[in-house]
Amino acid sequence: MTTILMQNGVFGLLVGGLYGLGAVGLSLVFGVLTMLNVAHGELIMLGGYVSVWLFVLWGVDPFLSGLVAGPLLFLVGAGLFWMLFRRLIAFREEMKIKNSILIGFGLALVLQTLAITMWEADERAVTPAYAGEVLRLGSVVVPLSRLAALLLAFLVLGGLHLFLTRTRRGTAIRATAEDEHGAALVGIPIGRTFLTAFALGSALAGVAGALVSVSDAISPAIGLHWTLKALIVIVLGGMGNIFGTFLGGLFLGVTESMSGFLLGNAYREVVGLAMFLLVLSVRPQGVFTR
């Protein structure tokens, strides 16, 4: 019995790390721009497809695809911001968030349909040679590729943390998130900062998507699924807080895993969504924020 619990727990942590990474980009965008891009899951999906095609066409290892997916989605994000989200900057807060949700809603549909049109609606998997390898810790089986994905997610987040705290651009982003007007007053180029933050958030989604492809099938439909996961995680972990977001992701992963075990696979998603609603009504600022 304990073995099954521990197995589920480990699994939950492995999945949760990806949830965390998937959510960080959304959290960054919300913290800096006060916009909720609900097409974020579609960006993750696109990152996944980058990995799929690199593997199918040239046999590129999915772990390396992140190096391509990240920059590619950075550009996509920059383009989307320039065309669409940029126009919302002047709105007052509530309208800004609402309209970004609406634009995101439409964008999600557009991106999903584009994916279906270009690549068919079927699921695709990336299966490198080492796909089945496992690590055995006592009686618990740990899939090696998932573990590697989790470690890579850690690295990426660590890199993000360094970027945000040790570089000028990163500090500008943090300052803008804290106080938009104050940042502008001290000479920080707000427009460029917004663009960078949005593009960076999209890049993080791209990398997350590439890591997702290591263990999960990719199809156009996963977008909404991942958007919801990201929303749940940032509500759990508090918006704009990297560490909290990651913890939130782990928490969601483990909770889902456990409830999948207790209630059956069919309802594991529902538990996450229900928890989301609960936290939203009781403690909207997040469970893990101080």
Added chain:
Amino acid sequence: MTLVGRRAAILLAALALLALAALPRLTADRRILTWALLILLYAALAQSWNLLSGFGGQVNLGHAAFFGLGAVITRTLWLNGAPLGLALPAAVGVAAAAGFIVGAPTLRLYGPYFAIGTLAVAEILRITTGNLLPEVSTLPAPLLASYELAPRYYLALGVATLTVATAWFLTRSRFGYGLAAVREDEAVAEASGVRTFPHKLAAFVLSSGLAGATGAVFGFYHVSFYPQFAFSPLWTFDALLITFLGGVGTLWGPILGALFFLPLREVLALQPRLIEVHPLIFGIFFILIVVALPGGFVEAWRGVTHRQRLRESHPA
């Protein structure tokens, strides 16, 4: 807040209603009747969304949940022997009750949180329905044999009229004025004496009940469908798109939007290469409207007539 003069509007509405009521007598062409039914269905779906999210300003991304409840409850009761006269009100009742249960906690949330909260609710219902009723629901042989389009058409007409009447009520009643104040600025509404929460909740119950009625039409009309399909976010999206196209927060918006949307969708569906692409085109349309013309057709019309009036009052 008027598109055309008031008397002209009432006359137009009465004429339209008469014409629509007479349609099954005037034509035996199933296709025309089906078209009209679908336009009425989508107009009703959009108008019901418009009540809370347009007039009330509370963007609801889980509208499909109530549409789905209406569809599935009607279908289930009807296929299990209940007469439609029982199944329909039951479905509407359940949808409205669900609106109350969902609205009571979520409407206290900050606007954008409400939006994503309702999205989560709809997903929960979709997944649960998919688990409980995974199989396609098809009409059994006797019901298929006795299937007639006209009663379904009249039901759609009735529900559509009801949604429009409710929206009209909102433009003229004290409650509607209070709701408009809540939409514009909650703090000011409160300061003016409007109790914001009861207004929002009442609008939510109206909106979800009517969405349930629209779902009931769907459940009664379709020969076969997957129950979880009725909870698909695409229904919410269509409601949003149609309302925004025509003019969110206006009486005519959902009607004009539906009149534009459905023929266009049919035209696109007829092109074999574009058949899968129409969500993309509509998605782009929607984004353009949100970004460039948040008022939809109605605002464009007002812009034209306003410029005309300006030209008339400032000649040369």
Added chain:
Amino acid sequence: MSADPLLAVEELSKAFGGLRAVIGVSFTVAEGEILGLIGPNGSGKTTVLNLIAGALRPEEGRVLLGARDITTLPASARTQLGIARTFQLVRPLPTLSALDNVLIARLYGRDRPGHAAARAESLRLLELIGLRSKADVPAAALTLTERKRLEFARALATHPKLLLLDEPLGGLNATEVHSVLVLLGRVRDDGATLVIVEHNVPAVRAICERVVVLNSGRLIADGPPDDVLARRGVIEVYLGTDLRQTWPNRSAPPATS
């Protein structure tokens, strides 16, 4: 005339995170009085107004309307009881017409009228403030001065017993200030009690019978304006403590007049 003051606030305290905006403030307002609420920026004046109006809840203290404790009542309920307020940064209902802005307040204020009566009265109110010709114009399209007047009409439309005004004279020139003061006087003569947050000291002196001074969240003076404004403590709050720096060639600060 009842023995209770119309409004009483007792030991009101409100903090925003670590910032204590209002600390133990107590004062009363008699029926028919015009009270001025003054103090330097950031002293908590608007917060006190918000606490009376119901937009905020205090951590400690009570708000009493007559004999009734209204501390936990929402703002809409307080409007029903006769409290109306204006906002410092005008907030009209932007896409609604000027008439609709007033009409909503009339429909939801005290003494629920029928729709036709409400409409008629709203038009009269617009006439009173000089916006009758702009009745159908969306509020967002009005000029700032017009919006300020609209805000005022909206507050009046609820038939208030107690009118809370947050810097009604901000941004107005001398003529406009004068007409507002005349209007306020008439409103009081019609039976309302006024509490006015203001920076314009001469105006406060002209119209307020009593003045309450706040500084850093605390009440530091309460009395007739001539008396209060001459107190050293009050002057220091506005001008600083080393008065010799301000008036280096005088042995005492000038009489405030």
